[in-house]
Amino acid sequence: MNTTETIFSIEHAAIRFGPGALEEVGEEAKALSLTRVLLVTDPQVRRLPPFDTVQASLRRAGIEAVVFEQTAVEPTDLAMLEAARAAVEAKVDGFISLGGGSVMDTAKAANLFSTWPADFIAYVAAPLGEARPVPGPLKPHIACPTTFGTGAENTGIAIFDVTAAKVKTGIVSRRIRPTLGILDPTTLAHLPARVVAANGFDVLSHAIESHSARPFTARPRPASPALRPLTQGANPYSAIACLEAIRLTVRHLVPAVVDNDPEARRQLMFAGLLAGVGFGNSGCHLPHAMSYPVAKLVRAFRPEEWGGGKALVPHGMAVAVNAPAALRWLARAVPDRFRPVAAALGIADPQRHPGDAIAAALLSLMRQTGIPFNLTQLGFGEGDVAALASGALEQKRLIDNFPSELSRGDMEAIFRESLFQGL
Numbered sequence: 001m002n003t004t005e006t007i008f009s010i011e012h013a014a015i016r017f018g019p020g021a022l023e024e025v026g027e028e029a030k031a032l033s034l035t036r037v038l039l040v041t042d043p044q045v046r047r048l049p050p051f052d053t054v055q056a057s058l059r060r061a062g063i064e065a066v067v068f069e070q071t072a073v074e075p076t077d078l079a080m081l082e083a084a085r086a087a088v089e090a091k092v093d094g095f096i097s098l099g100g101g102s103v104m105d106t107a108k109a110a111n112l113f114s115t116w117p118a119d120f121i122a123y124v125a126a127p128l129g130e131a132r133p134v135p136g137p138l139k140p141h142i143a144c145p146t147t148f149g150t151g152a153e154n155t156g157i158a159i160f161d162v163t164a165a166k167v168k169t170g171i172v173s174r175r176i177r178p179t180l181g182i183l184d185p186t187t188l189a190h191l192p193a194r195v196v197a198a199n200g201f202d203v204l205s206h207a208i209e210s211h212s213a214r215p216f217t218a219r220p221r222p223a224s225p226a227l228r229p230l231t232q233g234a235n236p237y238s239a240i241a242c243l244e245a246i247r248l249t250v251r252h253l254v255p256a257v258v259d260n261d262p263e264a265r266r267q268l269m270f271a272g273l274l275a276g277v278g279f280g281n282s283g284c285h286l287p288h289a290m291s292y293p294v295a296k297l298v299r300a301f302r303p304e305e306w307g308g309g310k311a312l313v314p315h316g317m318a319v320a321v322n323a324p325a326a327l328r329w330l331a332r333a334v335p336d337r338f339r340p341v342a343a344a345l346g347i348a349d350p351q352r353h354p355g356d357a358i359a360a361a362l363l364s365l366m367r368q369t370g371i372p373f374n375l376t377q378l379g380f381g382e383g384d385v386a387a388l389a390s391g392a393l394e395q396k397r398l399i400d401n402f403p404s405e406l407s408r409g410d411m412e413a414i415f416r417e418s419l420f421q422g423l
């Protein structure tokens with residue numbers, strides 16, 4: 001069949017949202033017939049009150065929990081296989097993840113490889129991997145974020161570094177989507193201000209990118225429903241969720257960061273959920289494609305809130321830093337796609353130059369929330385531009401979702417603009 005697509009899908013995990021939701025995780029696990037789970041977390045989260053809440057709730061429900069806490073920020077393929085081995089050894093019948101995106105993604109991969117063992121590269125997205133379809137359903141996975149905005153509780157995507165190839169890629173399959181997401185805003189009370197700021201920008205970018213992605217109608221209709229891509233492009237449902245996510249984030253980001261306002265943080269968590277459903281069904285594009293080489297090639301940026309030891313650029317910052325130039329560039333090519341985004345950002349006259357106005361609004365929010373607003377502040381220089389552009393051009397899954405074509409020269413020009421913007 002060679003007609004254009006006329007059908008879009010809406011898929012997401014079942015969700016519980018609200019203060020106190022984490023206390024119910026044991027009952028929820030019991031309802032899924034779980035008896036013995038791998039509780040995937042990391043060493044920081046293990047020391048925080050939400051971990052005790054989960055353990056107590058599981059104990060009350062009579063569910064055994066085997067703790068796996070060797071999850072790293074920016075997990076590797078090897079770390080994920082380690083978690084899968086732990087699941088096999090512990091003979092678990094389900095998974096509970098408690099932590100940020102890395103923890104939830106590690107649990108997805110552990111579930112996949114312990115249920116349907118294969119060489120790691122088998123399920124990895126092309127061109128690096130074989131993109132083999134997952135053969136059948138996985139075990140139940142309850143994802144409990146202790147941050148907000150990654151959308152990982154809702155997506156069929158797990159992101160990681162492939163150690164041998166030194167590249168960041170992912171596994172994309174609706175089979176790895178968690179069964180249930182439990183979003184309890186009280187877990188956000190402990191988040192440092194800059195973490196809230198970085199994650200807030202991740203939410204904003206998920207929403208803007210998913211809303212402005214290449215429309216689902218631009219793809220050919222697949223020969224069978226099973227071949228319909230998970231990230232299908234902008235669609236009527238993601239449009240509604242994403243515009244509301246943008247409005248909520250713009251309203252609540254500064255009080256959530258500057259005043260640690262619990263209501264503002266709750267609203268940001270909800271915005272993250274909306275944007276997560278949006279990008280889980282639509283998909284991101286340019287700012288996310290540009291974020292991966294920034295995260296990979298960093299040499300000199302060591303933010304204290306993320307440990308201060310290893311040089312790293314947190315995901316939300318890596319996305320935010322290129323977003324103003326990237327969106328300005330795309331909005332020049334397809335301004336109509338960005339006018340609703342500009343309106344949702346509160347821009348008074350979105351009809352005129354939406355790209356310039358969107359870039360200015362983002363830069364203003366970055367200054368107000370104290371996160372880096374150009375690549376120079378992250379330690380990059382002109383000599384990095386070619387390698388950054390090459391890294392972004394490797395992100396085929398995201399490039400397929402660009403709302404307009406970009407050449408290598410365009411990509412380098414956008415990185416160059418991002419070096420000094422806002423100065």
Ligand SMILES: [Fe+2]
Pocket residue numbers: 150202206288315319
């Ligand atoms: Fe993201």
